[in-house]
Amino acid sequence: MSDNRIRSVVIVGGGTAGWMSAATLAKILTTNYCSITLIESDEIGIIGVGEATIPQMATFNRMLEIDEDDFVRRTKGTFKLGIQFRNWGREGHTYFHPFGSYGLNMQGVSFHSHWLRLHQLGEAPRLDEWSLPALAGERGKFMRPFDNGNSPLSSIAYAYHFDAGLYARYLREYSESRGVVRQEGKIVDVTLRGEDGFIESVTLQDGRKIEGDLFIDCSGFRGLLIEQALKSGYEDWSHYLPCNRAIAVPCESTEEITPYTRSTAHTAGWQWRIPLQHRIGNGHVFCSDFMSDDEATDILMKNLDGKPLADPRIVPFKTGRRRQTWVKNCVSLGLAAGFLEPLESTSIWLVQSGLSRLMTMFPDRTFQQADIDRYNRIVANEYEIVREFLVLHYNATERDDSEFWNYCRNMEVPERLAEKIRVFQAYGRTFRENDELFNDTSWFAVMIGQLMKARTYDPVADIMPLEETRARLKHIAEAVHNSAEYMPTHKQFILDNCAAPELVQATAARAA
Ligand SMILES: Cc1cc2nc3c(=O)[nH]c(=O)nc-3n(C[C@H](O)[C@H](O)[C@H](O)COP(=O)(O)OP(=O)(O)OC[C@H]3O[C@@H](n4cnc5c(N)ncnc54)[C@H](O)[C@@H]3O)c2cc1C
Structure with a gap:
């Protein structure tokens, strides 16, 4: 075994990022390879928001060999089929960004190109008719996919909503049982270190000194190691994404549990609604240049489904990323690495992705700069691509009812996004660049959803005779409808498979 092997990893922070890191290292490297220590401060606590995810989370759970029902039950979680956007394209307009794809690609042409052809003839009004997650979401239905030939039921894409505090606790138990040592x-x-500026140790308030070879900074917005000690620097993106504050408040649940996240645009930002088994998580993301805290709180509190369960909490933030997320022997993850607002629930995925890259480029104590540079370049690109997808939601809008929306509609967008918009406007085409997170379907869903117009449809869609296109789309829509009918309600699915005691009790109380 190499003399330079990493012998000790120190993770600073016990929020979602910290415990995801601990669980991953414990599972993949194991504590036989190196010691894994996690330091967290109960006095400081965790951010405690961050409750909606994307389907990649299921891959993370599978990697950890976590039982999904146990995970959902213990985190009082629910299932998510996509995001419903209200008032984004214009006030009163609603669309759904579903997981998975629409219909089926036909004769090598994307389904949405065939749809656009009919749409422009006035024959195919709602894209949602060809997405099982969208239709099931609308009807409050959910089930896991099962092998059912080429039916849409074979490939239902889904993610989770969960209680962030319970998730950290869940992963803590997982990690500690695999030898991770937690230091409070x-x-x-x-x-x-004098000679090269690498981190040698951290010192706790009671005088304990903890040394390590590799440090993972998951200390949240403060970036205790990556910024305060190693001065990575921060790239500020507020000119593209001007929201800089969130107000979060949980409220009582409603009887039905919607299988999707809702995002409702307001005059200077938007409000999230995340249904869990025992409560609904809500928050108003807004820009303080255009709205006061009091006004934002007022809007949030007036738009809750049930009684608030706590006082509203303000979370200030600055959108952007560390210039380098890996510096010397310190890798930053989570809020310590950067922040993009939760409009498409991407932050937890960025932690997951950072961890998977770290595992493929795991260093030894020589810390090769070539690997570090490559890691930083890939992570920077991932943040930028997500940023561009978020900017699209703000920029492609007809809203002109406030200074905030006027700013967003008229702002200059990053050139790569500007090109995607131009390409869409020509023939309604969307592409996934390299291995970017969002695929062509997601770009299409949001561009159409935000009421962007394409000059005409993809000329290659004419490869299929019009009658055949009509017949095939009709057939697929029927299959999607029948599949949605077949599915149980989301709530019933949870009750049958992964209900937390609170949900069982609340359901019994309602029935009595
Ligand atoms: C308003 C808002 C909404 C969000 N919604 C979503 C969402 O829906 N989906 C999504 O994917 N992401 C979302 N996110 C992002 C998500 O919350 C974070 O990515 C995730 O929670 C990771 O947080 P973290 O672990 O990096 O930081 P934190 O939870 O802040 O944890 C920091 C840890 O560092 C410790 N620490 C800090 N300083 C010290 C010190 N000096 N000594 C010892 N310990 C220390 C703290 O005790 C804590 O344990 C949201 C973020 C915000 C702000």
Whole structure:
């Protein structure tokens, strides 16, 4: 075994990012390879928001060999088929960004190109008719996919909503049972090695010194190691994404549990609604240049489904990313690495993706700069691509009812996004660049959803005789409808498979 092997990893922070890191290292490397220590401070606590995910999360769970029903039950989670956007394209307009794809590609042409052809003839009004997640979401239905030939029921794409505090606790138990050592305490000092500026140790308030070969900074917005000690620098993206505050408040549940996240645009931002088994998570993301905290709180509190269960909490943030998320022997993940608002629930995925890259480029104590540079370049690109997808939601709108929307509609967007918009406007085409997170279907769903117009449809869609296109789309829509009918309600699915005691009790109480 190499002499330079990493012998100790120190993770700073016990929020979602910290415990996801601990669980991943414990599972893949194991504590036989190196010691894994996680330091967290109960006094500081965790951010405790971050409750909606995307389907890639299921891959993370599978990697950890977590039982999905147990995970959903213990985190009081629910299932998510996509995001419903209200008032984004214009006030009063609603669309759904579903997981998975629409219909079926036919004769090598994307389904949405065939749809656009009929749509422009005035024959195919709603894209949702060809997406099982969209239709099932609308009807409050959910089930996992099962092998059913080429029926849409064979490939239902889904993600989760969960309670962030319970998720951290769940992964803590997982990690500790695999040998991760948790140290409680507040870090008050970071010691850098004289000769090269690498991190040597961190010191806790009670004087304990914890040394490590590799440090993973999951300390949240403060970036205790990556920024305060190693001065990575921060790239500020507020000119593209001007929202800079969130107000979060949980409220009582409604009887039905919707299988999707809802995002409702307001005059200077938007409100999230995330249904869990025991409560609904809500928050208003807004820009303080255009709205006061009081006004934003007022809007949030007036738009809750049930009684608030806590006082509203303000979370200030600055959109952007660290210039380098890996510096010397420190890799930052989660809020320590950067922040993009939760409009498409991407932050937890960015942690997952960072971890998977770290595992493929896991260093030894020589910390090769070529690997570090490559890691930083890939992570920077991932953040930028997500940023561009989010900017699309703000920029492609007809809203002109406030200064905020006027700013967003008229702002200059990153050139790569501007090109995607131009390409869409020509023939309604969308593409997935390299291995970017969002695929052509997602770009199409949001571009159409935000009421963008294509000059004409993809000329290659004419490869199919019009009558055949009509017949095939009709057939697929029927299959999607029948599949949605077949599915149980989301709530019933949870009750049958993964209900937390609170949901069982609340359901019994309602029935009595
Ligand atoms: C308003 C909002 C909504 C969000 N919604 C979503 C969403 O729906 N979906 C999604 O994917 N993501 C979402 N996110 C992002 C998500 O919350 C984070 O990616 C995720 O929670 C990771 O947080 P974290 O672990 O990096 O930081 P934190 O939860 O802040 O954890 C930081 C940890 O560091 C410790 N720490 C800090 N300083 C010290 C010190 N000096 N000594 C010892 N320990 C220390 C703290 O005790 C804590 O344990 C949202 C974020 C915000 C702000």
